[in-house]
Amino acid sequence: MTSELPLLIEPAELADHLDAPDLLIIDLCKDQVYDQAHVPGAIHLDHQRLLAGTQPAPGLLPDDETLSALFSELGLTPDTWVVAYDDEGGGWAGRLLWTLDAIGHKRYSYLNGGIHGWLAEDLSTSTERTEAEPGDYQVGEHDPRTSVDLDHVLAHYQDPSVVIWDARSEEEFAGVRAFAQKAGHIPGAAHYEWTDAMDKTNNLRLRDLDEIRRELADRGIQGDKQVITHCQTHHRSGLTWLLGKILGFQDIRGYPGSWAEWGNHPDTPVEKSE
Structure with missing residues (x-):
């Protein structure tokens, strides 16, 4: 290799x-x-x-x-x-x-x-479970540019150099469906659902990256800003974080607290779509 x-x-x-x-x-x-x-x-x-x-x-x-x-x-x-x-x-x-x-x-x-x-691609597959060879891996210092917490989002969601990328469904973003005490989205957040990046006619590969880049830019999600992406539990936004990395965004971060934390917190502002 x-x-x-x-x-x-x-x-x-x-x-x-x-x-x-x-x-x-x-x-x-x-x-x-x-x-x-x-x-x-x-x-x-x-x-x-x-x-x-x-x-x-x-x-x-x-x-x-x-x-x-x-x-x-x-x-x-x-x-x-x-x-x-x-x-x-x-x-x-x-x-x-x-x-x-x-x-x-x-x-x-x-x-x-x-x-x-x-x-x-008709490549070879296996049905036998592969057993790992255990080792001794020790987690070291975390990269502070990968993840953000609630305090960071509260401090920066109104910052013009920061964009919040909400990867949930349109219904969740609009506040029609809720999986927390509050419904809606972080004020000013941009919406681009995680599944929009997938080519459902081509085995869930990512769609043309230049097209995705244009679609994101139309919503204000661009690589010249700090981009913070989230969903409900930072599962769906695992893909949108990865997509930002693939597109070359210099500062793409995941918010693992996501809507489960924001939507259940007593002091967080919420916006709904009209």
Whole structure:
């Protein structure tokens, strides 16, 4: 394997590197999907282990001890190149890569289209569960430019150099549907639903990146600003964070508290669409 793979990797290119000794492929598909077919050598990960799971903001990162144990179990080392994929178009894979980025591990890629893209290329698959070779991975200093907390959003949501990217559904953004005490969105937030980036006619690969870039720019989501993306628990916005990275945004951050935290907090302002 070369020392570096592209952030967005196509199935055929990944197929050429399956035997690389420093490659760790992580499958975040549903259990039954993994058992039916997965990329040879891929290790299955239950995506719930990427979330702290505590109320009212279950999407927050687990603590460092928990993450160290998880990545030790997966056999991660500082030299490992991680390729992540899922069966839903990139939400959980993006959440994993955001987690790695947050703890300072920058060697990672996303398999375009996930398992659907892989199967469409008629590449070899496996039905045997791959067991990880455990190691001793210790989470170090976090990258402060990957994640933001409630206080940061409260302090900056009105800043003209900052844009809040809401990746939830139109109904959630408008305040028609709510999964928290409050309905609506962070005042001034821009809406671009996570599924809008997927090509549903091409095995959930990302759509043309230049088209996506134009669509985002039309909504004020541009790489010359600090972009903070969220959904309900920073699962769907795992993909939108990843998309910002792929598009070359210099300052794209995830808000793991997301609407579960903002919409249940007594002192946060909320806006609804007319």
